[in-house]
Amino acid sequence: MTSYLHTPRGRQRRAAAASALAVTAALVLSGCSVFGSDDGPMDRFAAAFNKGDVAAAAELTTDPAAAQETLQAVFDGIGGTEAHMDTPDGDGAELPTGFDWKVPAGETVHTEGTIALGPDGSRVQWSPQIIDARLQPGGAVVYSDVRRFTAPIVDRSGTELMHWAPVTQVVVDAGNLAAAGPVADAVSTVEPSVTAGQIQDAVAADPAAPYTVITLRDEDLDPIRGALEAVDGVQLIEQGKLITAGKNLDSPVFGELSEYWRGKLDEGAGWSLTVSNPDGDAQIGGQAPAPLDAVRTTMDVTMQAAAQRAVGARAEPAVIVAMSPQTGGVLAVAQNDAARKQGSIALTGLFPPGSTFKTVTTSAALQAGVAAPDTVLPCPARVTVDGRSIPNDDDFDLGDVPLHTAFAQSCNTTQAIMSADLGPTAMRDTAASLGFGVDFVTPALTTVTGTVPVTEPGPARVEAAIGQGTVTASPFGMTEMVASLANGGRMVLPMLVEGEPATANSEPGPLEPATVDAVRAMMREAVQSGTARSLSDIDGLGGKTGTAEVAGGPAHGWFAGIRGDVAFTAFIEGADSSGPAVTMAGDFLRGAQNG
Incomplete structure (x- = not known):
């Protein structure tokens, strides 16, 4: 069954036409017309109508009050439609009228009515049929946008993510504190977070306005509908809404994805111009909306669900972002409730990346010939480079080891030592190659x-080498980094809607293949025998841990990894080490694999 929604552009005529997508547009009226030469009442009525002067037109009739009510309803109803009335030349007690309605879509529709003089000939005999022969008292001419709502938003396999469905708002009348208890009793069986105190506080905060307690799907409303309908001063307002396929499915990307979907509906919207009477409507003209296919995204429902379960197990703000290195398609973006309170930190939150940034520093050193994977370098417990003292976690000391070992064990001091031989733009340019x-x-x-500064020799460069100081990254940025590394060191263009990749503000060249191969081998070593060895049972996984120090609080924990065609980042704010992020990443990968 095809679902359309008619969205009146002006005043809504019926409650059933109410919609979250209603458009209020300014009325644009034509100021020119063709009149007879005698400038009689009919001509003056047409002139006033064409100017949009409701009061003047109404005063020219035998019933100004009724005329003003109907004419105002017409102007309110047509929204951005341009209305033009022609008065034909001729004599007679009753003459035909013609109206041209140029709707916002550009088409012009013609209607006809009749006009006559009153008994004394000085005024127009008022009748709604002046405007249209079908218009009745209490009616109006109404312009509506018509949209097709049947197209869902789906994941890369065609599984639904979101679709249009009926929902019901539970609304407490203004100032109705007495309803708080019984409403909370009913609603809390569906949503435990709703309490009587919460409702009372909201109603008391704005006693002049009704308060929407919650919006419920039909399956949640049906068991409690009777209890809610029994509460005085509570309204159940039905409407349509774009909702997730499962009520527990959630992602920061869904908000903008919904806006994108609505934009597609707007592009293909049809229109309708009707005579809307109290006892029914008559079509003047219109155009059906264009067919709309499902909006296919790059997301993966199974991965999204696994990511949500993984982040949901953490009390601290926790995030997982996953991307396909092959296509740049975003596979999953999940945040728990603690993260959601801060906004979309998965996509735009900036934090020090800590040791995950050693992927960039090591790549820069390999690119510059500062070291090779097997180059033996010192990994002391603490080192001072360019005036900055850098320790290893818990002051561990490996002595002299190959670079690949220092990377796998996340040796801060080795990275600090290498940074002294890098050029000012080396880390920035290498990071850019990875997006x-x-x-x-x-x-x-x-x-x-994120941001990677140009660093001259000194403490700032040493801090940047280990992902501290002025280096910042979002979880999305870290995912872009490892996805580009998995893409042969060539920057991946991210994408959420199939076939619509991003545009970038720069086109950096790729890393050298030998650099990419070496760093990826080091990442596998970090999992097999290094700081992420708790994930060594996951075949094909490579990654880099990160513990990012922050002033005045516990460190953030990171793990950025690659497995097959999945690049991902697990981030936990204030975890105090990378260990919890590594565990969360394992929960995600195993959950995605097992469904």
Whole structure:
């Protein structure tokens, strides 16, 4: 069954026409007309109508009050439609009228009515049929946008993510404190977070306005409908809404994805111009909306669900972002409730990346020939480079080890030592090759990757080498980094809607293949025998842990990894080490694999 929604552009005529997508448009009226030469009452009525002067037109009739009510309803109803009335030349007690209605879509529709003089000939005999022969008292001419709502938003396999469905708002009348208890008793069986105190506080905060307690799906409303309908001063207002396929399915990307979907509906919207009477409507003209296919995204429902379960197990703000290195398609973006309170930190939140940034520093050193994977370098417990003293976690000391070992064990001091031989732009340029620090404009997706400064010799460069100081990254930015590394060291263009990749503000060149191969091997070593060895049972996984120090609080925990065609980042704010992020990443990967 095809579902349409008619959205009146002016005053809504019926409660059933109410919609979250209603458009209020300014009335644009034509100021020119063709009149007879005698400038009689009919001509003056037409002139006033064409100017949009309701009061003047109404005063020219035998019933100004009724005329003003109907004419105002017409002007309110047609919204942005341009209305033009012609008065034909001729003599007679009753003459035909013609109206041209140019709707916002550009088409012009013609209607006809009749006009006559009153008994004394000085005024127009008022009748709604002046406007249209079918218009009755209490009616109006109404313009509506018509949209097709049947197209869902789906994941990369065609599984539904979101669809249009009926929902019901539970609304407490203004100032109705007495309803708080019984409403909370009923609603809390569906949503335990709703309490009587919460409702009372909200009603008391604005006693002049009704308060919407919750919006419920039909399956949640049906068991409690009777209890809610029995509460005085509570309204159940039905409406349509774009909702997730499962009520527990949630992602920061869904908000912009919904806006994208609505934009597609707007592009293909049809229109309708009707005579809307109290006893029914008569079509003047219209156009059906264009067919709309499902909006196919790059997301994966199974991965999204696994990511949500993984982040939901954490009390601290927790995030997982996953992307396909092959296509740049975003596979999953999940945040728990603690993270959600801060906004979309998965996509735009900026934090020090800590040791995950050693992926960039090591790549820069390999690119510059500062070291090779097997180059033996010192890994002391603490080192001072360019005036900055850098320790290893818990002051561990490996002595002299190959670079790949220092990377796998996340040796801060080795990275600090290498940084002294890098040029000022080396880390920034290497990061850019991996899409980190690059700005993307992506349909239906707002992201920030992070910042990597140009660093002259000194403490700032040493701090940057281990992902501290002025280096910042979002979880999305870290995912873009490892996805680009998995893409052969060539920057991946992210994408959320199939076939609509991002545009970037720069086009950095790729890393050398030998650099990519070496760093990826080091990441596998970090999982097999290094700081992420608790995930060594997951075949094909490579990654880099990160513990990022922050002033005045516990450190953030990171793990950025690659497994097959999945690049991902697990981030936990204030976890105090990378260990919890590593565990959460394992929960995600195993959950996605097992469904």
